[in-house]
Amino acid sequence: MSIATVFEIVLAAVVLILGIWTIAVRETYSATVGFIAYGLLVALIWVRLDAVDVALTEAAISGGLGGVLLLGAAARLQDAELTATEAPSKVTRVSAALLSSLTAAALASAVLFLPDSPPTLAPTVAGHAWATSLANPVTNVLMAFRAMDTMLEKVVLLLAIIGVWSLAPDDAWGGRPGLRHQADPNDILVFLARLLPPVGIVAGIYIFWTGANHPGGAFQGGAILASMWLLTVMAGLTDTPPVSRRWLRFVLIAGPGLFLIVGLGGLWFGAAFLAYPPALAKPLILGIEVAMILTIAATLGLLLTGAPERSEGQ
Amino acid sequence: MNAVTVFGIFAAVAVGLGLYGLITNPEPLRKIIGFNLLGSGVFLLFGVVGRRGAAAGIGNDPVPQALVITGVVVAFSATALAIALLMRLHQKGGPTTLGNGSPPSARSDPLGS
Numbered sequence: 001m002s003i004a005t006v007f008e009i010v011l012a013a014v015v016l017i018l019g020i021w022t023i024a025v026r027e028t029y030s031a032t033v034g035f036i037a038y039g040l041l042v043a044l045i046w047v048r049l050d051a052v053d054v055a056l057t058e059a060a061i062s063g064g065l066g067g068v069l070l071l072g073a074a075a076r077l078q079d080a081e082l083t084a085t086e087a088p089s090k091v092t093r094v095s096a097a098l099l100s101s102l103t104a105a106a107l108a109s110a111v112l113f114l115p116d117s118p119p120t121l122a123p124t125v126a127g128h129a130w131a132t133s134l135a136n137p138v139t140n141v142l143m144a145f146r147a148m149d150t151m152l153e154k155v156v157l158l159l160a161i162i163g164v165w166s167l168a169p170d171d172a173w174g175g176r177p178g179l180r181h182q183a184d185p186n187d188i189l190v191f192l193a194r195l196l197p198p199v200g201i202v203a204g205i206y207i208f209w210t211g212a213n214h215p216g217g218a219f220q221g222g223a224i225l226a227s228m229w230l231l232t233v234m235a236g237l238t239d240t241p242p243v244s245r246r247w248l249r250f251v252l253i254a255g256p257g258l259f260l261i262v263g264l265g266g267l268w269f270g271a272a273f274l275a276y277p278p279a280l281a282k283p284l285i286l287g288i289e290v291a292m293i294l295t296i297a298a299t300l301g302l303l304l305t306g307a308p309e310r311s312e313g314q
Numbered sequence: 315m316n317a318v319t320v321f322g323i324f325a326a327v328a329v330g331l332g333l334y335g336l337i338t339n340p341e342p343l344r345k346i347i348g349f350n351l352l353g354s355g356v357f358l359l360f361g362v363v364g365r366r367g368a369a370a371g372i373g374n375d376p377v378p379q380a381l382v383i384t385g386v387v388v389a390f391s392a393t394a395l396a397i398a399l400l401m402r403l404h405q406k407g408g409p410t411t412l413g414n415g416s417p418p419s420a421r422s423d424p425l426g427s
Contacts, residue, residue: 004317028344035350046361049374061386070347100337103333107359120366120375122369140376146381153388160395
């Protein structure tokens with residue numbers, strides 16, 4: 001057994017213990033903290049699986065932003081938790097355990113008995129990389145070969161934000177999401193919120209830009225930009241904008257809108273929906289990605305701040 | 315024993331754990347966490363299968379990688395929507411548990427809607 005395998009077994013064991021802790025621990029708050037640690041360590045598993053693009057996404061979105069989302073919810077629900085102590089019956093527990101172990105066993109045996117010659121699309125992707133002149137195969141798949149998925153995913157983000165906003169109470173309709181954060185100007189959070197965003201914005205744009213040829217891309221960069229904005233909101237330096245603002249809605253539809261226009265352009269001038277002419281592929285993809293990173297950053301940030309809770313003046 | 319086997323078994327167990335948490339925890343927030351755990355196991359299964367498909371100098375089949383990146387973002391937005399629903403329920407003074415027989419409390423909505 002090589003050192004690498006030992007490392008992998010230890011990593012899997014640690015993450016598994018965190019997973020069990022997340023499910024078994026009594027307090028919701030502890031479960032949330034366990035899940036954040038779990039999400040960050042799963043990113044390491046992705047690195048070991050040679051999928052650095054996914055690792056970056058997992059760390060930024062599941063571990064980072066998802067963690068903030070869950071922690072915020074757990075903190076606001078803490079007082080309600082005391083009344084909710086009813087545990088499911090023993091029959092439910094035993095049958096759930098049985099069902100879960102059967103599912104896990106079926107999946108594990110499927111992994112152990114996978115066919116010897118694995119099917120792969122990697123040579124096809126590598127063989128068509130000339131068509132876009134981007135060197136990162138994952139960006140090629142996301143932005144060109146399976147661009148339809150990415151475009152529809154932008155639409156899902158849009159639907160999610162519409163869903164969240166429609167939960168606003170009547171008097172806060174179209175108002176500002178989340179609570180107004182007040183922080184002491186000498187607080188360490190305020191200091192960090194002044195210090196980190198310039199660095200974070202450069203890092204986010206770099207990760208986006210380098211995504212053409214190296215691991216990275218609009219999702220990961222957008223998540224970093226969103227977290228920088230959230231940091232300034234949490235420190236009370238900026239306030240969330242009222243969701244009825246026209247510029248805000250324009251930013252939210254910029255990504256999927258431009259994607260759709262370019263896709264229809266492909267139908268009109270080229271071979272098919274979302275077909276890019278090879279000579280223009282790179283500028284078109286970069287253009288879509290610029291619009292997309294803005295949309296992703298705005299949407300992720302606004303999904304985290306939640307439904308509008310205050311009318312504009314408050 | 316290699317990375318594919320180790321992480322493949324781990325992913326299968328994560329799916330089982332998430333499913334168990336989803337069924338047995340009465341609190342919605344815990345159900346959301348369980349659901350995310352289940353999802354992370356499914357994504358890892360994609361990664362494991364993609365790792366086996368390493369070819370042409372690419373360490374992991376890029377098509378499942380792209381699908382997982384899309385999936386992670388969609389899972390995040392679904393989680394955000396679920397949590398927004400939960401927060402609204404909490405604000406309205408509804409019971410934040412899905413167990414049987416928890417009486418609906420009559421707490422007034424602080425926002426008056």
